[in-house]
Amino acid sequence: MTSSTPLSLDRARFNMIEQQVRPWEVLDPAVLELLDRVRRDQFVSRAQKALAYVDMELPLGHGADQVMLAPRVQARMVQDLALKATDKVLEIGTGSGYTTAxxxxxxxxxxxxxIDDAIASAARKNLQQAGITNAEVRVADAAANGFAACAAEGPWDAILVAGSVAEVPAGLLALLTKGGRLIAIVGHEPVMRATVVTRVDDAGFSTQQPWDTIAPRLRNFAEPSRFSF
Incomplete structure (x- = not known):
């Protein structure tokens, strides 16, 4: 039996949840159930199916920044957004569409x-095949023109930035509803931290950085100077 057979993929998915995801403090029953139900192998290329549940990033395009984040990172980011069934969510960086699902x-x-047309097209196909009908993938440079594409339907109850940024842009925080949450991976190698920002009121925000990881940069987000004089 090869590693690409359904039974082997079922076992790989079980191992991903129990050996990668749970040890990363992903313990929300709703998220764990989703990881079992939404098949990650349906969101990768045929050549990558045997790697769909491995603890690694998978390349999506020609650039080093075009990857599908590791399963444990995707799961923890989704869990830490603490979504409700009434939430309207913005995701920046669709990738394969798995986190979107x-x-x-x-x-x-x-x-x-x-930002990449070909990746967006593949993600739409993946979502359609997975039966996801309440997600829309748009081709856009999220950071362009003061986050104009992000603001089009805001404000948002939750924003997930699916990659790393040097800092959380104020322009994105302004698009959160009261009580809205944003999660992004913030910092510079070798130290980056998952950062959860909650809008407390019109002018106030609370920030938590519950875990560390490393992720490729999102394109075209500002890179402020790391040095001060």
Whole structure:
């Protein structure tokens, strides 16, 4: 029996949940159930199916920044957004569409922005085949023109930034509803931290950085100087 047979993929998915995801403190029953139900192998290329549940990033395009994040990172980010069934969610960086599918399964609606046309097209196909009907993938540079593409349907109850940024842009925080949450991976190698920002009121935000990881940069987000004088 080869590693690409359904039984082997079922075992690989079980091992992913129990050996990768749970040890990363992903313990929300709703998220764990989703990881079992939404088949990650349906969101990768045929050549990558045997790697769908491995603890690694998978390349999606020609650039080093075009990857599908590791399963444990995707799962923890989704869990830490604490989505409700009434939430309207913005995702920046669609990738394969797998995180999009997880978000859409927990929220009312997801709008996902992807800068690469070919990757966006593949993600739409993946989502359609997975039966996800409440997520829309749009081709857009999220950071362009003061986050104009992000603001089009805002404000948002939750925003997931599916990659790393040097800092959380104020322009994105301004698009959160009261009580809205944003999660992004923030910092510079070798130290980056998952950062969860919650809008407390019109002018106030609370920030938590519950775990560390490394992720490729999102394209075209500002890189402020790391040095001060």
């Amino acid at each position: 997880l978000l859409a399964s927990l929220a009312q609606r997801v709008v996902s922005l992807e």
